[in-house]
Amino acid sequence: MSDTSHRAHSQGPSSGETAWPEGWLTSPYGVGVGRYIDPAFARLEHERLWMRVWQVAARLDEIPGIGDYTTYEIGDQSFLLVRVEAFTVKAYYNACPHRGTALAEGCGHFGRGRIMCPFHGWRWHLDGRVQFVLERQEFRGGQLRDSDVALKEVKVALFAGFVFINPDPHAQPFDEFIAPVRGLIEDLAIGEMHHRWWKSLPVPANWKVAQEAFHEAFHVPTTHPQLEKSGAQVVAGERGDAEFTHRYVQYEVFPHGHGRFFGGDKTPMAGHVNDLQGDLLDAMTARLNLLVDGLDAQVLKEDVDVLQGLRGKPIPEGSSLGAEFAKALFAQAAAQKRPMPKPTREVLSQWGGEVFIFPNVMILPFAGNAMIYRARPNGFDPDRCTFEILSTRTLPEDVKPQRATLQRVTDPTDPEQVRLIPRQDVGNIPRVQRGLHARGMHQVWLAANQEKVILGMHRELDRYLRSDSGAAG
Ligand code: FES
Numbered sequence: 395m396s397d398t399s400h401r402a403h404s405q406g407p408s409s410g411e412t413a414w415p416e417g418w419l420t421s422p423y424g425v426g427v428g429r430y431i432d433p434a435f436a437r438l439e440h441e442r443l444w445m446r447v448w449q450v451a452a453r454l455d456e457i458p459g460i461g462d463y464t465t466y467e468i469g470d471q472s473f474l475l476v477r478v479e480a481f482t483v484k485a486y487y488n489a490c491p492h493r494g495t496a497l498a499e500g501c502g503h504f505g506r507g508r509i510m511c512p513f514h515g516w517r518w519h520l521d522g523r524v525q526f527v528l529e530r531q532e533f534r535g536g537q538l539r540d541s542d543v544a545l546k547e548v549k550v551a552l553f554a555g556f557v558f559i560n561p562d563p564h565a566q567p568f569d570e571f572i573a574p575v576r577g578l579i580e581d582l583a584i585g586e587m588h589h590r591w592w593k594s595l596p597v598p599a600n601w602k603v604a605q606e607a608f609h610e611a612f613h614v615p616t617t618h619p620q621l622e623k624s625g626a627q628v629v630a631g632e633r634g635d636a637e638f639t640h641r642y643v644q645y646e647v648f649p650h651g652h653g654r655f656f657g658g659d660k661t662p663m664a665g666h667v668n669d670l671q672g673d674l675l676d677a678m679t680a681r682l683n684l685l686v687d688g689l690d691a692q693v694l695k696e697d698v699d700v701l702q703g704l705r706g707k708p709i710p711e712g713s714s715l716g717a718e719f720a721k722a723l724f725a726q727a728a729a730q731k732r733p734m735p736k737p738t739r740e741v742l743s744q745w746g747g748e749v750f751i752f753p754n755v756m757i758l759p760f761a762g763n764a765m766i767y768r769a770r771p772n773g774f775d776p777d778r779c780t781f782e783i784l785s786t787r788t789l790p791e792d793v794k795p796q797r798a799t800l801q802r803v804t805d806p807t808d809p810e811q812v813r814l815i816p817r818q819d820v821g822n823i824p825r826v827q828r829g830l831h832a833r834g835m836h837q838v839w840l841a842a843n844q845e846k847v848i849l850g851m852h853r854e855l856d857r858y859l860r861s862d863s864g865a866a867g
C-alpha cells in the first residue's frame with residue numbers, strides 16, 4: 395500500500411476482515427489512524443455501533459418529575475426521553491408520526507400529561523399511545539389505527555442513575571451488557587449521586603481521541619506536572635529516577651469492552667504522597683487541594699476539611715492517615731445521612747481511579763462523589779465531538795435534588811469556564827487529532843499495560859463494526 399492508501403476514504407466494507415483498509419485495523423500494538431479521521435469509518439460506527447449499542451442518553455436528574463423530558467442526539471438521530479411514571483422512562487424517536495416534526499427540542503416538561511406536536515396538534519399520552527388526531531377520518535381511508543401513529547419506542551434501561559437507550563430492536567440484553575461492571579458501579583453508589591454541575595464542551599477531535607485522554611494515567615507527569623512533580627522532573631530530564639504514582643496504577647479490561655484503572659493504596663486519597671518531605675497531613679492536603687481547585691469535582695473542599703479535622707489526632711497502631719481519612723469521611727456522611735459507597739477495601743482502592751462503561755462513559759469516583767465524562771460524535775464529522783463533564787455527589791436524606799441543567803462551554807481554553815486539570819487534557823486533544831492527519835502517521839502505538847483499556851475498547855468496537863447484523867453479544 396502507498397503512504398496514503400491506508401486512509402482509504404472508500405465506502406465502508408459490506409462485511410468481513412478482507413474488505414477493511416489498513417488504516418482501520420487494530421493490532422496487538424496499536425490501531426490505525428483511519429479509525430479516528432476517516433469519514434467512512436465514522437459512518438460505519440454510526441450504523442453498527444451507535445445504532446446497536448447500549449449508550450447513556452441522560453442522567454435521571456435531567457428528568458426528575460413525571461412529564462419531564464429531554465432529548466439525546468447521536469449522529470443524525472434524535473431521541474426523546476420522557477419520565478412517564480416515577481420509575482418509568484420511555485425513549486422515542488423524536489419525530490411526529492404525521493409528517494415527521496421533531497416533537498421536542500432540548501429539555502422541558504410536557505404539561506397536562508401529554509405530548510403535543512407543534513405543527514398540527516396531534517397528541518400522545520406520555521407512554522406513547524396516541525390521544526388525539528386532528529381530522530382523523532381523513533387518514534388511511536378513515537381506518538387509522540392507534541398503532542399506526544403511536545410514538546416509536548426504543549429500548550431503555552435504567553441503571554446507576556443513568557438512562558441507557560439502545561435503538562436496536564434485537565439489542566443484547568442490558569443485564570448481560572453491563573454485568574462485568576455492574577457490581578463495581580453499584581458499590582460506588584453512583585446511582586445515588588446527583589448533579590453538582592454539568593458542562594458540555596465542543597472539542598475539535600474524534601470522540602475516541604477525546605475519551606482516550608482519560609483512559610490512562612500515563613500522561614499525568616507530562617500533562618499535569620503539578621499532580622506529579624517528581625515524575626515531571628524525570629520526564630523533563632531534570633533527574634534520573636523517582637517514584638512515579640502512575641506506575642502503581644493497575645489497569646483491567648472486562649468483557650464487552652468495559653475497563654477500569656485504579657491506584658489501590660498508592661493514591662493521595664489513601665494517604666500516599668510521592669517524595670514526601672515534612673508533614674504527611676500537610677502534603678496530602680496540598681495534593682488534594684490541587685484536585686479541589688483543578689477540578690471542582692471528585693475531591694471536594696468538604697472532603698479536605700474532613701482531612702483537616704484529623705490534625706493533631708494520633709493515628710492508631712496498625713492504621714494509617716489514609717485509613718483514618720476514609721473512616722472520618724464515612725463518619726461525616728453517616729452524620730449527614732448521606733449515602734456512601736460500600737466501605738470495602740475493593741471500593742476504597744478504586745477512589746482516584748476510573749471505571750469505563752463501553753463505548754463512551756467514564757466514572758471517576760471518590761467518597762460519595764464522582765466525576766463523570768462522556769464523549770460522543772458530533773454529527774458524522776470524525777474531527778468533532780461533544781465532551782461532557784459532570785460533577786456528582788450524594789445528598790443528605792432531606793435534601794431534594796435539583797433538576798440538572800447543562801452549561802455550554804463556548805471556549806474550552808477559558809479558565810473561567812473550564813478548570814485547570816480538564817483544560818490541560820482538553821488542550822492535548824485537538825493537537826492529537828491534527829497529528830493523526832499527518833500523511834506520515836499510519837498507526838498509534840499503545841502501551842501493553844498502561845494503555846490496555848484503549849485497546850480493549852477498540853477490540854470491542856471491532857466486534858460491532860465487523861458484524862453485519864445484530865449486536866455484538
Ligand atoms: S407533523 Fe405533527 S401533527 Fe402534523
Ligand SMILES: [Fe+2]
Pocket residue numbers: 607608613614617618815819
Ligand atoms: Fe488528564
